[in-house]
Amino acid sequence: MRSTSVLVLVIVGATIIPWFETLVAWVERGEAPGELIGERVEDGEVVRTRRVCAYPEMAVYDGSGPEGSAESFVCAAAPDVR
Numbered sequence: 001m002r003s004t005s006v007l008v009l010v011i012v013g014a015t016i017i018p019w020f021e022t023l024v025a026w027v028e029r030g031e032a033p034g035e036l037i038g039e040r041v042e043d044g045e046v047v048r049t050r051r052v053c054a055y056p057e058m059a060v061y062d063g064s065g066p067e068g069s070a071e072s073f074v075c076a077a078a079p080d081v082r
Helices: 019-029
Strands: 036-042 045-052 057-061 073-077
Touching (some): 045 073
Antiparallel strands (some): 057 073
């Protein structure tokens, strides 16, 4: 009997993230990924974008602009919540 493991990563607010294209660019062209832009699509329309940052950083609202736009966020160190 074969067993299969599946890893699911959920980014709150984003339904489309260009994981595969980013991986291909890294492997085939040596373009290491930085941050990605995820999109929330509803009824075929992009209603929100969000930055997907490299660990250990996270997307932090910069205090200006619409909260549904990736341009309103920066990748920064996660706050210490201890």
